[in-house]
Amino acid sequence: MEELLDQISPFIHRTPILSSGLINKMAGCEIHFKCENFQKMGAFKMRGALSAIKNLNESERKKGVVTHSSGNFAQALSLAAKSLNVPAYIVMPDTAPEVKKAAVRSYGGIITECPSTLKDREYQAEKIVKEKGANLIHPSNDLDVILGQGTAAMELLQDLPDLDHVVCPVGGGGLIAGSSLAVKFFGNQCTCIGGEPLQADDAWKSLQSGKIENNETANTIADGLKTQLGDINFPIIQENVSEIIRVTESEIITSMKLIWERMKIIVEPSSAVALAAVLKKPENFKNKKVGIIISGGNVDLSNLPF
Amino acid sequence: MEELLDQISPFIHRTPILSSGLINKMAGCEIHFKCENFQKMGAFKMRGALSAIKNLNESERKKGVVTHSSGNFAQALSLAAKSLNVPAYIVMPDTAPEVKKAAVRSYGGIITECPSTLKDREYQAEKIVKEKGANLIHPSNDLDVILGQGTAAMELLQDLPDLDHVVCPVGGGGLIAGSSLAVKFFGNQCTCIGGEPLQADDAWKSLQSGKIENNETANTIADGLKTQLGDINFPIIQENVSEIIRVTESEIITSMKLIWERMKIIVEPSSAVALAAVLKKPENFKNKKVGIIISGGNVDLSNLPF
Known part of the structure; x- marks a missing residue:
């Protein structure tokens, strides 16, 4: 994975890691946002x-x-x-x-x-x-794609090797599978946690049942997370993701607005799902050092939820 | 001014300097945005x-x-x-x-x-x-305030000593007066240029007439720029600002949307005035290295112009 990062790094930005004192206070932990909204074309993809x-x-x-x-x-x-x-x-x-x-x-x-x-x-x-x-090339169910997506969490852990948790949104499963491998290889007693919309909770259900479950509907504002897990990323997720926390639509919107207002950065609804997950279960993160992958910033400015 | 920066730096962020390949291409020059929207309380003030x-x-x-x-x-x-x-x-x-x-x-x-x-x-x-x-303490017509506001341009020139121009919005005159002093002391053949809404162009008119002119009306979306120059900052501006470029409301909104969409950062309308000024007179900036002060990011998300 380190060699892979060397290969792709001439073509990507090393995105900044930002934080907000106020959000830390609200969450009761120390959050470091890896800002893939600043990545080329506006997303980790x-x-x-x-x-x-x-x-x-x-x-x-x-x-x-x-x-x-x-x-x-x-x-x-x-x-x-x-x-x-x-x-x-x-x-x-x-x-x-x-x-x-x-x-x-x-x-x-x-x-x-x-x-x-x-x-x-x-x-x-x-x-x-x-x-x-x-x-x-499949967007998420492809091992090379998965490893590539994992380089965001890898960079985060290079800069902050003592993170306790890395939290990212779960959609098609490429980002979380790759992040969980990065946490496994480069983390130090670190766990990988997913945030998922309650309205498209196929990954949560799949971890419960032990087989890939489908979303019957996927009526969520986090439009990047409507896709389903695949047979390549699911076993990786099963083995390396410690928990998936589900959040409501209003929790997603509140977290998105919080990031826009307090951090002055534009993130898409999917990105806000990870912060919403941390805010939903503060007891799990109390006083911990948490990395959050901000997946992207491609939003339609003429159609905002606030 | 260097001593002043040392004194205040424990209490402020050293804000990042960002750029966008696409905006550079559109503008025909190399623009470096000093992001005071990431400053404490969201503005250079x-x-x-x-x-x-x-x-x-x-x-x-x-x-x-x-x-x-x-x-x-x-x-x-x-x-x-x-x-x-x-x-x-x-x-x-x-x-x-x-x-x-x-x-x-x-x-x-x-x-x-x-x-x-x-x-x-x-x-x-x-x-x-x-x-x-x-x-x-007056918000803009006070020498210590002016010198403090100038530390943003000073940091920009510390990091990029070969800038040809520093462009910032003009409201009450504190930011541009301070920036023009920073350009004078720390620039290397650099000029300081102001961007001002056509709807509140008291500074442009004052430079024309040689005395402080008032805005009869100030019907601009750039609400931070409705204020007037004062007797302390005006002489500094007269001596050290080489030009004020006026822009229309629709040019301000277009530039604001461009920054939001392409740079994924939240800037207030006043901040977009400086980019609008550069885009308005591309011939003045062709192939130059331009610093822009992004003044702040405090906007009402429920009342956006797009």
Whole structure:
């Protein structure tokens, strides 16, 4: 993982670690926020995308990479591929907002539109794999992506080796799986804890039942966390994540507003889930040194919850 | 000024200097943002308040400080006074929003309410000076305050000694006067430039006419810049500021949104005025190295212009 960080670090920012005296007072612990909202393209996903491409050999790279996503990963893979001079094919639902398509294009991604069902998207991506020989990269259920995402927690632990807990949001499982590996390899009696919306608590349910559970609905403001765990990240999470704390929508919004108002930084709702988890169970974190991964800062300013 | 910075630095943050590749590309120059939105209480005003109190002798400090303000300076003086164990009397109009009064109280300021006319506020402040022997501190027309505000530009030039221009917003004149002195003492062929709302362009008009002009109206979203120059800061500005660039309301809002979206930081409208000025006259800044003072990040999230 250290070698991986060396490989990707020329293409990413070493993001700052910030804190707030007032939030520490409210939480009763010492919180250090790893600000991936300041990462290139505004989210940690650049790390995993770069990691996956770096792992390809020269001839694989020439054929390019493909993913189906309408969110941050489409942009991250496009920009990572551009940084490494690799073609990126992005399958997007034809219903995706024009602004997201424009962002992908601005990073050099080659868009193929298709109907918005998962089946159509998978079919279209497979077609590009066959026709171009491109390498399919899953946004979260891919070991190289997982290791790449873990480099944020790794940097946090390099700077603060005595953290007691690292807390991050749980969506598709790539970030928390990677963070939990970073905690295992680089932490010192440190545990990895997840924050998850109660409205999309598939990971919490999966840890309870011991098998991957689905969200029946996923009606949460934390739109980055609606995705489901996969068969590669779930066993890693099972083994290395000590707890998942679920939070309500109003707890997410309150934490988001707290970060905006007190820290003067823009974070997306998904990022606020981790702070909401710490504030929800203050007894678990009392007087501890806690690292929180702020996952990103891509929000629609014309559609804020406050 | 270096000694002053040493004196106040235990009580302030050394704020980070950030930049954005995309904004540089748009502006055609290299911009370095000095982020006083991350300063204590969210604005540069802590610097001037501390500087003014530091300049008092022991017996003066015991009697406390007094100001009349409904804005950031009321909070800054309260917090600075608390940090230095000095009583702070704050005269506020009885129409001031409860949230601002609560903020002053939370920093330990002792509030006296009065009718909202300038005359009433000045009378009330004078009364406290007489009764308590407290020292009246003007938010911007006070040499110690001016020198304190200048320490932000001074830090910027310590880190980036080869800046060609330092650009900051112009309101009451304290920040720009102090910044222009910092540029004079610590810059290397550097000029100090002001950004001012066209809707409150008293400083631009004053430089044209050679005497302090008033705003007849001040209908700008940059509410921190509605105040007027004073007889102490005006001569400093006249001598040391090379240009004031005026910007429209929509240019301010566009620049504010650009900073929020691209840099993921929360800045108040007044702060965006400086970037708007650079974007307005790209030919003046082409390929130059430009420092911008981001004055603060105190905004009402429930009342945004986008």
